[in-house]
Amino acid sequence: MTDTQVEPFFDATPLLDTPAALLSRLHTDGYLYLRGVLPVADVAAVRRHVLAVADHAGWLLPATADAADPPADPHNAVWDPAPAYRTVHRQMWTHRDVHALMHHPRLLALLTTLTGHVDVLVHPRKVLRAVHPRPAGAAGASAATGWHQDFPEIQGSDNTLTVWTPLAPAGPGTGALAVLPASHRGGVLPLRLAATAVGWEADVYPQRAHTGHVSPGDVLIFTAHTVHRGTANTGRSLRLSLDVRYQPAADPVNETCLELRDEPFGWDSVYDQWAARTADPLAYYWQRHTRLDVVPYDTRFDHWREQTALTAGERRDPTARRALEITAAYSAPPAATRAATLLRALPTPRNT
Numbered sequence: 001m002t003d004t005q006v007e008p009f010f011d012a013t014p015l016l017d018t019p020a021a022l023l024s025r026l027h028t029d030g031y032l033y034l035r036g037v038l039p040v041a042d043v044a045a046v047r048r049h050v051l052a053v054a055d056h057a058g059w060l061l062p063a064t065a066d067a068a069d070p071p072a073d074p075h076n077a078v079w080d081p082a083p084a085y086r087t088v089h090r091q092m093w094t095h096r097d098v099h100a101l102m103h104h105p106r107l108l109a110l111l112t113t114l115t116g117h118v119d120v121l122v123h124p125r126k127v128l129r130a131v132h133p134r135p136a137g138a139a140g141a142s143a144a145t146g147w148h149q150d151f152p153e154i155q156g157s158d159n160t161l162t163v164w165t166p167l168a169p170a171g172p173g174t175g176a177l178a179v180l181p182a183s184h185r186g187g188v189l190p191l192r193l194a195a196t197a198v199g200w201e202a203d204v205y206p207q208r209a210h211t212g213h214v215s216p217g218d219v220l221i222f223t224a225h226t227v228h229r230g231t232a233n234t235g236r237s238l239r240l241s242l243d244v245r246y247q248p249a250a251d252p253v254n255e256t257c258l259e260l261r262d263e264p265f266g267w268d269s270v271y272d273q274w275a276a277r278t279a280d281p282l283a284y285y286w287q288r289h290t291r292l293d294v295v296p297y298d299t300r301f302d303h304w305r306e307q308t309a310l311t312a313g314e315r316r317d318p319t320a321r322r323a324l325e326i327t328a329a330y331s332a333p334p335a336a337t338r339a340a341t342l343l344r345a346l347p348t349p350r351n352t
């Protein structure tokens, strides 16, 4: 974050009992940092499951899975979108507890207050992040997300809020989230190519960022237009977090927030792993909201991203590597096949 002044999160926990003050803070800063919202025991149960899968996959140093902070095995570090990463990630993500945690009554009550709506829709596509450490200066693209807004991905309602929560302690250097206070007021920002996990980032040169140490149970809540990023994990352990979107159920919701279109599996195969299968109250719960206004995905942002990656790839711009990898993995042909060809012609990455 060159030239960016980094300050600690504003701790809004003392405002929890005064909804007007809480809302005013969210409107001013575009985010809230709240300590101890989720029960630590519930978060620990999810973390145990995720670490058990990581251990089985060889992602942890042998015989460390039960440690408070088990070190990752640097020889088995893999990154999204590598198939080896996605297979393990899927085993982590399909567990019922991963989904149930983000429906905790304390979170739902808070989101009712913040959205001003009793009927809050929890997006079913919950995001679990398990990020291997990467030493500062290691070769290849950064595994952290760059500065971005959620709106181009999630679309739908302008009133959507994201809840980000760590499954293990995280801080500057171990992957804490960082936000740009008051960055939500300028609408959707243009993007530029970036050597980050997401390949593109908002075209901003921030003066001031907020970040800090976060612990299991803490939550960061921010608007769909608040600029934020994951910071690098240069520690010893996996950086584990969940992020989920909540919106008034009466507002438009984008179809891609409900479906698993870009995955090689569907919701039925997720529920097959759960004891009660599709009889589970969390299975297809969004279909029980009457009159959801489901809107089609606007592909303009995706086309712009693909074209930017392909154009930069044509001129062999090394900055395009990550964006080309993502286009090759997630886009449809012909963009995906062209991206794969251009990737092979890119100069070998330098240390970043």
Ligand SMILES: O=C(O)CCC(=O)C(=O)O
Pocket (backbone or CB within 6 Å): 129, 144, 145, 150, 162, 163, 164, 177, 228, 229, 230, 231, 241, 243, 244
């Ligand atoms: O955890 C991260 O690295 C990024 C999270 C994020 O972008 C989000 O929650 O919207």
